[in-house]
Amino acid sequence: STDTHTSPQQLAALAQTIARTAGARILELRAAGVTVAATKSSIVDMVTEADRACEQLIVEALREARPDDGILGEEGTGIEGTSGITWVLDPIDGTTNYLYDLPAYAVSIAATVEDPTAFADGRRGIAAAVYSPRSDEMFDAWQGGGARRNGEPIRISGNLDLATSLIGTGFGYTVERKLEQLELLQRVLPRVRDIRRIGSAAYDLCMTAAGRLDAFYEKGLQPWDYAGAALIAVEAGAEIVGLDEATPPGEPLMFVGHPEIVRTLRDVVLGRE
Ligand code: IPD
Ligand code: CA
Numbered sequence: 170s171t172d173t174h175t176s177p178q179q180l181a182a183l184a185q186t187i188a189r190t191a192g193a194r195i196l197e198l199r200a201a202g203v204t205v206a207a208t209k210s211s212i213v214d215m216v217t218e219a220d221r222a223c224e225q226l227i228v229e230a231l232r233e234a235r236p237d238d239g240i241l242g243e244e245g246t247g248i249e250g251t252s253g254i255t256w257v258l259d260p261i262d263g264t265t266n267y268l269y270d271l272p273a274y275a276v277s278i279a280a281t282v283e284d285p286t287a288f289a290d291g292r293r294g295i296a297a298a299v300y301s302p303r304s305d306e307m308f309d310a311w312q313g314g315g316a317r318r319n320g321e322p323i324r325i326s327g328n329l330d331l332a333t334s335l336i337g338t339g340f341g342y343t344v345e346r347k348l349e350q351l352e353l354l355q356r357v358l359p360r361v362r363d364i365r366r367i368g369s370a371a372y373d374l375c376m377t378a379a380g381r382l383d384a385f386y387e388k389g390l391q392p393w394d395y396a397g398a399a400l401i402a403v404e405a406g407a408e409i410v411g412l413d414e415a416t417p418p419g420e421p422l423m424f425v426g427h428p429e430i431v432r433t434l435r436d437v438v439l440g441r442e
């Protein structure tokens with residue numbers, strides 16, 4: 170049964186507290202120097218000690234505050250819960266930027282509930298925090314409560330013209346995935362103002378939520394990349410669609426933007442118009 174003693178707003182407050190602590194730790198570790206600890210799906214898919222240490226820090230904080238909840242983390246955490254709530258977290262979204270000391274990376278922490286239709290992974294965020302420590306930007310949202318950047322309400326872009334839209338996207342780590350993404354990019358780039366590949370899907374989604382990108386799409390995202398920031402985008406007015414109306418958004422593909430532009434973007438990216 171879903172825990173009824175804690176409101177989504179309180180879960181969002183908890184996520185923010187932990188994300189801020191993790192963000193501070195990430196900066197400390199960066200200052201001490203970063204090296205690649207291991208690679209995952211390919212030689213360009215890196216993990217650092219900071220990714221692992223921050224996942225540990227977040228998991229310990231969540232275990233202490235919410236011992237009955239499940240936890241799913243990018244760096245290997247998989248804890249079954251009994252409360253109905255599962256935390257989905259990415260300790261550092263934008264590891265390549267972190268390694269190169271480029272500022273766009275973020276901690277993403279989301280409280281999710283089961284929902285077979287909302288996203289491809291069968292879960293949906295009800296409260297979330299995405300914290301970008303280098304820009305000291307805290308994005309948060311809870312279901313029905315709107316979205317904020319550093320406590321101030323944010324709203325998606327009102328630009329409904331794809332030709333003058335700035336579009337965020339991202340690429341994966343395997344050659345096969347990159348070639349697929351190149352095909353999508355080739356269709357969309359000539360049809361829009363420009364493309365941004367900022368390097369952190371969670372941050373891209375927050376930028377879309379704040380109207381600093383007009384829309385976003387990506388193929389191959391994992392639950393921890395989008396669990397938090399997708400809720401933030403939706404609460405800021407975005408609609409999120411998948412490959413087609415029957416396919417929930419998520420790993421296969423995700424398009425995020427104003428409800429009146431998001432399907433046009435999909436048609437262009439998929440070569441349907
Ligand atoms: C990656 C980033 C990137 C996106 C990749 C993700 P990571 O996450 O979000 O922007 O294009 O698909 O895997 O590995 O830096 O946490
Ligand atoms: Ca990663």
Ligand code: CA
Pocket residue numbers: 243259261262263393394
């Ligand atoms: Ca990620």
Ligand code: CA
Pocket residue numbers: 220243259260261262263264
């Ligand atoms: Ca990560």
